[in-house]
Amino acid sequence: MSLEVLAVDDSRTMRDMLNLALSSAGFTAHLAEDGVHGLEVLEDIHPDVIITDINMPRMDGFGFIDAVRAEAKWSRIPILVLTTESADELKAKARAAGATGWIVKPFDPAKLVKALQMVAG
Amino acid sequence: MTDTEKQTGSTSIELLSFRVGGQDYSVDIMSVREIRGSAKATSLPHAPFFVKGVINLRGTVLPIIDLSARLGLQSGEDTERNVIIVVDLGERTAGLMVDAVSDILAIPSEEMQPPPDLAADEAKTFVSALTIVDSRMIRILDLEAVMPPQGEEVA
Amino acid sequence: MSDPMAEIRASFFIECEELLESLQDGLQLMDDGDTDPETINIVFRAVHSIKGGAGAFGLDDLVRFAHRFETAMDEVRAGRFHPDGEAIRLFFACADILGDLVRAARDDDQVDDAVTGPVLEKLDKLVGLEEEEEEVLDFTPATLSLDFGDGLLDLPDLPDLSALPAAASSVEGLPSLDLPADMPALTAEALAETTTKGFTVHFKPENALYASGNEPLYLFRALRDIGDISVTCHCGDLPNLNQLDPDTGHLSWDVTVHTEESEQSVREVFEFVDGLCVLEIKPLTGTAAMIAPASAPVVEKVVEKAVETAAPEAAPIASPQKPPVSIKMVTAPAPTPKPAPVAKLPVDSDDDTLDEAPKDEKSGSFAPIKATGTPTQPRATVRVDLERIDRLVNLVGELVINQAMLSQSVTEAGLPPNSPVSTGLEEFLQLTRDIQESVMMIRAQPIKSLFQRMGRIVRESSASVGKDVRLYTDGENTEVDKTVIERLADPLTHMIRNAVDHGLESTEKRLERGKSREGHVTLTAQHRSGRIVIEVSDDGAGINRERVKQKAIEKELIPADAQLSDSEIDNLLFLPGFSTAAEISNLSGRGVGMDVVKSSIQALGGRISITSHEGEGTTFSISLPLTLAVLDGMVVRVADETLVVPLNAILETLTLTETDLKALGPETHVVQIRGGFVPLLDLGAELGYRKPQDSYVGGIVLLIGQEDGNRAALAVDAIEDQRQVVIKGLEGSYGRIPGIAAATILGDGQIALILDPTDLVGQASGRTRVRQPQHALVG
Known part of the structure; x- marks a missing residue:
């Protein structure tokens, strides 16, 4: 039940929060600052699930999802998108990009955990 | 602490008593940080007459107040044999130069008396209370009042 | 923690x-x-x-x-x-x-x-x-709390499925799943309680669902968090194995959920797959609903099914690079709610939360990010509590003092200068200084943040006076001690406001004079010979010296007949009481609280000076020490006291001869230096240590240079040493003393005062200003 999670967000505060929420839930959190960094981290670990922000420098969330989905060894990893946008518009965007689900910021840790369980057990 | 209070039925205050200019004074022992021998002070320009200067107290600059001068008393004899009582007043620390340290006294608080209003004595403003020990009158020093004014230029 | x-x-x-x-x-x-x-x-x-x-x-x-x-x-x-x-x-x-x-x-x-x-x-x-x-x-802000509520981590009690015959590896167990009656939850009592509460869910994933990384199994688990479930899998659409497209799903499910929750919460479970599947949710209607609508042929093609259940993962199966996630999924035969894996889950989760949670707290939590990587981009930084740095700064300061004391003991012990001890001590000295410098660097930060705040001041003050003003900055990356930056904010704000309000002309005047409509204020920072120089300049009208002088005379700050150089007039702006805000509005000069600015800069060990050109603008220049903690000084003796004079204030030292020294008035002297005259000040007398001497002939003087170009000669009794000293503030323990910047502790443990030459000269020349020889001050 202890999931390994890769969380990608350019905001340090958001990373800190994700780290806190994930580790408090007994998950193992790996953190990355943007898409490029996320891909680097993926070379070393194989998370059960990925959480990513959309708007990031260097490589944004959509680019990151594309890159993850393009790689056969990662293509099945569930990806949750972190967003502040309202659901409908986002659903379409996230899905088109290849995301598995989404979490609306600011997230409630309980909902985060629930969402993770919905996509990765 | 609370036990003893119950036994005696009152609180008492511990005082460090000392002699300065031939008189007995004291300060609350809680504000005393240490007692040390006199050292050559570096004089400060434009300082009030009762500020002896500053000394090095383990790396910090400690202002020294010549208490007998401050209280308008007869200045003590040989300053080399003086004692410095280092007192702490919240943010500020200073050294009080006195003739000699006498004793540590525990005085029940009800035995403290306010200084009489009549005294036209200059030193009176520096005394916050009085008490009698072994038929000697001990003055309790108002430390705040003794300190040199701060924050403004002492020019 | x-x-x-x-x-x-x-x-x-x-x-x-x-x-x-x-x-x-x-x-x-x-x-x-x-x-x-x-x-x-x-x-x-x-x-x-x-x-x-x-x-x-x-x-x-x-x-x-x-x-x-x-x-x-x-x-x-x-x-x-x-x-x-x-x-x-x-x-x-x-x-x-x-x-x-x-x-x-x-x-x-x-x-x-x-x-x-x-x-x-x-x-x-x-x-x-x-x-x-x-x-x-x-956008409702949800305050983050770490209370995970009930039932999230502690999954609801699940029926004990261990009694079921199916084992994880046994394909034979599969068919039995289709019989909801096998679920222990469906005891008579349970039925009685739940008959009317709950929903039936018909769920048929489309291929896109699998492509998006979703996984039916997890959805069912999430449903199970809502209530007791029974699941029926329909695999009638399964093709033969040789026709199986691994990327196509062929299964559909019917799930019965017994729950008190609303349809909405059931729907939420399928939030991520909405539109990626056929989903029908109907409320349960009586016990009849309990019987699953399933009756499709399930039992044949058992072998195929074993593959198919893994259909969503089929691609990875075929691929050698199969990720661990998929492996896990395969061993737990996928979407079909086979009892074994289901039964295992809650047990797992209980174990995990009990056994692993504390471990995770230790390793995870706020121990910084796991080893998976520092970003390759900007240089790595560490955030450190300022208090810790300050402790280090203080300790290094002690080290410097200690080192000085040690040197003195060695000298007093009479060891020759080239003895191993002395050489070792020399190296020790060098190291100590290096450490000190490095420690100081920790406290330094780019001045940029301060400059950006000034951008705002320009925008706001220019808007309020209706002028078009643009701020130019240069040297934003100049590193300055953090405390200096903080304490510069107020004086700099003041100066920038002054530049906008009073330095720059009105737009009409500018146009009249053929200047650009937009006024320019420039803010620069740079390191210059061991100090930081910050300049605020404008391209305004320059100081109206006639008005300034008039004002000073009116305010009786100078005698009506005073003969002042341009630079002296400019410096009148720094005099306390020169002007107040109410009066400045119709004065084209400046002066609002410049005395306050000057004293804040001085408190930082800095100097401020003005240069102004009529019609071209005015520049204020602030020069600050690199650090507030150490200073290179000259140790001098005067009237039996030891004092330290900042080295950067001393232009030269000389011994007075009879021809150098000229009596000016009854109480004052000037020193003739290379054709110019410089006022002579007796340091001992200025500090109140002694009366002026009878004669200064043969005496030593330090020629002091100031930011504004003015000079003065300070008479001392002897020069003892030249060394770096650690600055100990006096303001915290005693208060500000005119003419004194701070104190330090010398090698013998004695405290020596550090002179503030500009302040000292300022105080002294203030009393003798009219008697000063004018031509000496111009140079």
Whole structure:
């Protein structure tokens, strides 16, 4: 039940929060600052699930999802998108990009955990 | 602490008593940080007459107040044999130069008396209370009042 | 350990400052004509990130404002709005308010709606957006708490499935699943209780569902968190194995959920797959509903099914690079709710939460990010409590003093200068200085943040006086001690305001004089010979010296017949009481509180000077020591006292001869140095240590040079040494002493006072000013 999670967000505060929420839930959190960094981290670990922000420098969330989905060894990893946008518009965007689900910021840790369980057990 | 209070039925205050200019004074022992021998002070320009200067107290600059001068008393004899009582007043620390340290006294608080209003004595403003020990009158020093004014230029 | 949320909150506000900085940078670039989408993106992202964090901490005011600002920036980003100069000025104003809101939130303060309201209104009007109150409210900040509530981590009690015959590896177990009656939950009592509460869910995933990374098994597990479930799998659509397309799903399910929850919560489980599957949710109607609608042929093709159940993972199966996730899925034969894996799960989770949680707390939690990587981008930094640095700074200061004492003992012991001890000590000295320098570097930070704050001052003050003003900055990356930066904010603000209000002419006057409509204020910082020099200049009218002098005479600051050089007139502005705010408005000079500015700069061990050219503008120059902790000084003796004179104030030392020394008045002397005359000051007398000497012939004087070019000769009794001293402030323990900057502890343990030559000379020459030889001061 202890999931390994890769969380990608350019905001340090958001990373800190994700780290806190994930580790408090007994998950193992790996953190990355943007898409490029996320891909680097993926070379070393194989998370059960990925959480990513959309708007990031260097490589944004959509680019990151594309890159993850393009790689056969990662293509099945569930990806949750972190967003502040309202659901409908986002659903379409996230899905088109290849995301598995989404979490609306600011997230409630309980909902985060629930969402993770919905996509990765 | 609370036990003893119950036994005696009152609180008492511990005082460090000392002699300065031939008189007995004291300060609350809680504000005393240490007692040390006199050292050559570096004089400060434009300082009030009762500020002896500053000394090095383990790396910090400690202002020294010549208490007998401050209280308008007869200045003590040989300053080399003086004692410095280092007192702490919240943010500020200073050294009080006195003739000699006498004793540590525990005085029940009800035995403290306010200084009489009549005294036209200059030193009176520096005394916050009085008490009698072994038929000697001990003055309790108002430390705040003794300190040199701060924050403004002492020019 | 301290509260992790409080720590994140504190770190959020630090991050905000960084974001505000890049926001300002980005806007500046846009203002300079940069239209790079990434620049706009940086601006957008900064606002967006502040909003995101603020939302997490329930900082509603900040969220609301950031949201509107973000919306406007999004318009720019999307290319729907092209900002002009005016728009960018408004964005700057928004950035300033955003900064205010951040700081207000940090300090539990408030920003008046009267400040934010008009700006927001303008913003919406400008960008052509209506107020989207609704959406704003829609963004409900959820305060992050770590209470995971019930039933999230501790999964609800599940029926004990261990009694079931099916084992994980046994394909024979599969068929039995189709019989809901086998589920222990469906005891007579359970049925009685739940008959009318619950839903039937028909669920048929489309291929896209698998492609999106979703997984039916997890959805069923999530359903199980809502209530007891029974699942029937329909595999009638399964093709033969040789026809099986691994990327196509062929299964559908019917799930019965017994729950008190609403249909909405059932629907939420399928939120991520909405539109990627056929989903029908119907309320349960009586016990009949309990019998699953399933009756499709399930039992044949058992072998095929074993493969098919893994269909969503089929691709990985075929691939040698199969990731662990898939492996896990395969061993737990996938979507079909086979009892074994289902039964295992809750047990797992219980075990995990009991056994592993503490472990995770140790390794995870706030121990910084796992080893998976420091970013390869900007240089790595560590955040350290300032108190720790200051302790280190103090300790190194002690080390320097200790080292000096040791040197003195060695000298007193009579060891020759080239003995091993002396050489070793020399190296020790060098090392100590290196350490000290490195430690000081820790406290240094770029002055940029301060400069950005000044940008705002220019914008606000220019708007209030109706002038067009542009701020140019240079040397933003100059590193300055953190405390210096903090304490420079007030004086610099004052100077910038003065430059805008009084330094620059009105727009009409500028045009009249053939100047650009836009006034320029320039702020620069640079390292110059061991000090930091900060200059504030304007291209205004320059100081009106006639008016200034007149004013000083009216205020009786100088005698009516005083003959003053230009630089002396300029320096009148620094005199206390020269002018007040009320009087300055119709005076084309300056002077609002410049005496206050001067004393704050002096308190930092700095100097301030003015140069002004009529019609061209005025420059204020502040020179500051690199650090507040050490100083190179000359140790001198006067009247039996030891004093330290800052080395950078000393131009030269000389011995007075009879011809150098000229009596001026009854009480004053001047020293003739290479054709110029310099006032002579007796240091001992100036400090009140002694009466003026009978004769200074043969005496030693230090020639002191000041920022404003004025000089003075200080008579001392002897020069003892030249060394680095650690500065010990006097203000904390005693108070400010005129003419004295600070104290230090010398090698013998004695305290020596450090002179403030400018202050000393200023005080002294103040009394003898009219008697000073004028031509000596011009040079």
